[in-house]
Amino acid sequence: MRSTNLFIVRGYVGADAKGFDGGKVAKFSVATNRVWNDRQTGEKKEATDWVALTILNEKVAKWALENIRKGDPIYAECRVAERSYQKEGQTVYTTDIIANVVDRLAPSQQPDDS
Template sequence: MRTTNLFILRGHVGQAPKAFGKTAKVNVATDRVWTDSKGERKEETDWVTISLLNEKVAQWALTHVVKGDAVYAECRIADGSYKDKAGETVYTTDVIANAFHKLDLGNRDDAGA
C-alpha cells in the first residue's frame, strides 16, 4: 500500500521570508474559528514555519513574498534531530514545502514558483 505525507496550508505571511544559505523559511498564520459549548464564537491563530528547501522556490519567495501576502503551500512533515551544545538530543518536526504559491485574492488566481 502506498502512503501519503501531505499537509496543505493556506494563510497569510507574518513577516518577510528569511534566508538560510540557499534555502528560506517563512512564517504563515492560519485562523481557526469555532463555537464553544456555551455558544460563544472563538477564534485562534496558529503559526506555522515552512521550510523552502528548493533553491529556486526559496529565491523566488525572498524576492516576491512580503508580510501580509496570502499564500498556499503543499508540504510534507519531516521528523529530525540534532545534538545541542550540552550534547543532548533535540527532536524536531519540520514542515517542508513541496509547492509554494502566492495567492491573488482579488481574482482567485495564484502565481509563484
C-alpha cells in the same frame, strides 16, 4: 500501497521570507485562523496558529525570496519532517514543515477569515 506525507497551509505571511545558505533556503511564517463554537457557551471563538515553513528547493526558495512579502495570502504544499540532534548530552527532537510548492493567492482565493 503508496504513502503520502502532505501538509497544506493556506494563510497570511507574517514577515518577508528570509534567505539562508546564499539564498538556497528560505524561511517564513504563515498565520492560519481557526474558528469554532464553544461547547459550553455556544460563543464563537477564534485563534491564530503560526506555521513556520522552510523551503529547501533552491528554485522555489529563490522565487519566495523575490516574491513573498508580509501580509501576502499564500498556499503551500508541504511535508512534515522530524529530526533529532544532540545538545548538551540530550537528544532534542524537532518537527519541520518543508514547503515544496508555494503560491501567492489572488484576492478571490484568499483564505476565508470568517
